[in-house]
Amino acid sequence: MKPGKEYDVIVVGGGNAALCAAISAAEEQARVLLLERAPEEERGGNTAYTEGLMRFVYDGAEDIVALSPDLSEEERKSDFGSYTEDDFFNDMARVTENRTDPDLCEILVRQSNRTIHWLRSHGLRFIPQFGRQSFKVNGRFKFWGGATLAVSGAGRGMVDYLYRAATRKGVDIVYDAWVRELQSSDRGVHGVVAQIAGQTTRLGARCVILACGGFEANTEWRTRYLGPGWDLAKVRGTRFNTGDGLEMALRIGAQPCGNWSGCHAVSWERYAENFGDFSVTDDYERDSYPFSIMVNSEGRRFLDEGADIRNYTYAKYGHIVMKQPGQFAWQLFDSSVSHLLRPEYRARRVTKVVASSIEELAAKIDDVNTEQLLATVREFNAAVKRDVPFDPTVKDGRGTLGLAIPKSNWAIPLENPPFEAYAVTCGITFTFGGLRITTEGQVMDQNHRAIPGLYAAGEMVGGLFYFNYPGSTGLTSGAVFGRLAGRSAAVAARTLQVQAAQ
Structure with missing residues (x-):
C-alpha cells in the first residue's frame, strides 16, 4: 500500500x-x-x-487432460467419467433439499x-486426486463423486x-x-x-x-x-x-x-487442536466412515454410514457427531476394508485402537459402553446382506435388513481381524x-x-x-x-x- x-x-x-x-x-x-x-x-x-479440490462441470477425459496436461499415458487411461451441468444442478438441489437459490446456483454451475x-x-x-477421489478397479483408476481435480500443492x-x-x-x-x-x-x-x-x-x-x-x-x-x-x-x-x-x-x-x-461440519480427530494448524491439519479428517460402523458413547450406531457417497454426506455428518453424548464417536473397521482408508488414517496424529477380536477392541475403546458395543456389532453383523457384492466405487446396495438405523451401502460385517477404531468429534469448516x-x-x-x-x-x-x-x-x-x-x-x-x- x-x-x-x-x-x-x-x-x-x-x-x-x-x-x-x-x-x-x-x-x-x-x-x-x-x-x-x-x-x-x-x-x-x-x-x-483445504485439499484444493474443486467441483466443476466437465465432459470427460479430454476436459481433464486439457486442465492437467502433464499426466502420464497410464494416468490418462483412468476412468474420469463426466460431470454434467444436470449432475451439478441435481446434486445442489438434492443435498440442500431444494432450497439453494436458483439464480446463484445457475451462476455457480x-x-x-x-x-x-x-x-x-x-x-x-491441477492434478487428479488419485489417492482420495478414486479407487483402482481392474488396474485402472475409477473416479467417483463428481470431484476430480485439485490444485497442485493443495x-x-x-x-x-x-x-x-x-x-x-x-x-x-x-x-x-x-x-x-x-x-x-x-x-x-x-x-x-x-x-x-x-x-x-x-x-x-x-x-x-x-x-x-x-x-x-x-x-x-x-x-x-x-x-x-x-x-x-x-x-x-x-x-x-x-x-x-x-x-x-x-x-x-x-x-x-x-x-x-x-454449517459445513465433518468427522474430525477427537483430540485435534481448537483451530487449524498447517503442520497437522491434513492428518485430522476422518472421511472413510462409509466403510465403517460408527458408535457413540452408549455403544450404539446413530446414523446410516452408507447413505451416500462420502462427498454427499461428510459435510453434514459432523453435525450428527456433535449431537452425541460427549460430542464424540468411534469409527470401527474390519480388516477387509482397511486398505481403502484415506491416507490421514495412517498419519502420526491419530487416536486409534487396534485389536485381534471385537471383545478386545471394545475393552480398549475409551468412554464407550462395552456390553452395548458388543451387542451392536453382533446385531449389525447378522443384518448384513451378504449376497450383494461389495463395490466401493458406486452405491452398491450392500446394506442391512431389520435394523432401526440401516446401513444402505458398503455394509461389511466386523469379523476379520485385526479390527481398527478411530475416535472422532465435530470439526466445523465454514458457516x-x-x-x-x-x-x-x-x-x-x-x-x-x-x-x-x-x-x-x-x-x-x-x-x-x-x-x-x-x-x-x-x-x-x-x-x-x-x-x-x-x-x-x-x-x-x-x-x-x-x-x-x-
Missing part, C-alpha cells in the same frame, strides 16, 4: 474468493488493494487448509468450468499461486490488516476503517468487496446461531474467520440470507449464513435494494448451501463469485470515476 494512493476497489479478505476478486478487478484495469487480516505466514483464510480454465490461465496447476499451493497472480496484476497487498468498519453514506459504501499493524487507518475506494469468510471461528456466534454445544466444536481452518465482514455489513443494513443455523447478493455480486439491503459500492464473495454469499453441501463446491463457489464480484466492482468503479469527471 502506497501512501496517498487512490483505489478503485478494496478487497477485504485473503483467501481464494478474495484473491479471485482482486485479480478479476485488476483485469478490468482497476486499482486494487487487498487487506488480509492474518499475518503473511498465516495468509489464505480457509483456502490454505454454468460458470464452474470456465472459471477453472480462468484459474489455470493465471498459473494454477490449499496452500492454491494460495501461493493466487498471491503470485495478484502481484503480477499489480494488486497491492497488506497483511495484518483487520478491517473493522465500512465507510458509508447515503451514496453507499466508499471505504473501510482498518487496524493495520495495530494502527487505525481510514482507506477510501469507489467499491468494497467483502470476502473475509463466515463466523466459524467465533465461539459466541456459533452458539448464538448454530445452537447449544457448538461452542465445543473444533475449527478446521483459520482462526481469523470471526464474522467481522458480516457484522460490519449488517450494521449498515445489509440483508442476511441463507442457512444461518447451518452457511451470509448476505443476500444480486446476480452481479452486489450486496442487497433489507429493503431489497442493492447497496452502492458493496459486493460480497466466498463464504459470505448466503443462499447457496442449506443443511449440507456437495463436497469440493466451496473453492469453486469462492472462485466463481470472487471473479464475478471483482469484475462487477471494477466496472462500477469505472462508471463512478466517469461520473465524477463530468
Whole structure:
C-alpha cells in the first residue's frame, strides 16, 4: 500500500474468493488493494487448509487432460467419467433439499468450468486426486463423486499461486490488516476503517468487496446461531474467520440470507487442536466412515454410514457427531476394508485402537459402553446382506435388513481381524449464513435494494448451501463469485470515476 494512493476497489479478505476478486478487478484495469487480516505466514483464510479440490462441470477425459496436461499415458487411461451441468444442478438441489437459490446456483454451475480454465490461465496447476477421489478397479483408476481435480500443492499451493497472480496484476497487498468498519453514506459504501499493524487507518475506494469468510471461528456466534454445544466444536481452518465482514455489513443494513443455523461440519480427530494448524491439519479428517460402523458413547450406531457417497454426506455428518453424548464417536473397521482408508488414517496424529477380536477392541475403546458395543456389532453383523457384492466405487446396495438405523451401502460385517477404531468429534469448516447478493455480486439491503459500492464473495454469499453441501463446491463457489464480484466492482468503479469527471 502506497501512501496517498487512490483505489478503485478494496478487497477485504485473503483467501481464494478474495484473491479471485482482486485479480478479476485488476483485469478490468482497476486499482486494487487487498487487506488480509492474518499475518503473511498465516495468509489464505480457509483456502490454505483445504485439499484444493474443486467441483466443476466437465465432459470427460479430454476436459481433464486439457486442465492437467502433464499426466502420464497410464494416468490418462483412468476412468474420469463426466460431470454434467444436470449432475451439478441435481446434486445442489438434492443435498440442500431444494432450497439453494436458483439464480446463484445457475451462476455457480454454468460458470464452474470456465472459471477453472480462468484459474489455470493465471498459473494454477491441477492434478487428479488419485489417492482420495478414486479407487483402482481392474488396474485402472475409477473416479467417483463428481470431484476430480485439485490444485497442485493443495490449499496452500492454491494460495501461493493466487498471491503470485495478484502481484503480477499489480494488486497491492497488506497483511495484518483487520478491517473493522465500512465507510458509508447515503451514496453507499466508499471505504473501510482498518487496524493495520495495530494502527487505525481510514482507506477510501469507489467499491468494497467483502470476502473475509463466515463466523466459524467465533465461539459466541456459533452458539448464538448454530445452537447449544457448538461452542465445543473444533475449527478446521483459520482462526481469523470471526464474522467481522458480516457484522460490519449488517450494521449498515445489509440483508442476511441463507442457512444461518447451518454449517459445513465433518468427522474430525477427537483430540485435534481448537483451530487449524498447517503442520497437522491434513492428518485430522476422518472421511472413510462409509466403510465403517460408527458408535457413540452408549455403544450404539446413530446414523446410516452408507447413505451416500462420502462427498454427499461428510459435510453434514459432523453435525450428527456433535449431537452425541460427549460430542464424540468411534469409527470401527474390519480388516477387509482397511486398505481403502484415506491416507490421514495412517498419519502420526491419530487416536486409534487396534485389536485381534471385537471383545478386545471394545475393552480398549475409551468412554464407550462395552456390553452395548458388543451387542451392536453382533446385531449389525447378522443384518448384513451378504449376497450383494461389495463395490466401493458406486452405491452398491450392500446394506442391512431389520435394523432401526440401516446401513444402505458398503455394509461389511466386523469379523476379520485385526479390527481398527478411530475416535472422532465435530470439526466445523465454514458457516452457511451470509448476505443476500444480486446476480452481479452486489450486496442487497433489507429493503431489497442493492447497496452502492458493496459486493460480497466466498463464504459470505448466503443462499447457496442449506443443511449440507456437495463436497469440493466451496473453492469453486469462492472462485466463481470472487471473479464475478471483482469484475462487477471494477466496472462500477469505472462508471463512478466517469461520473465524477463530468
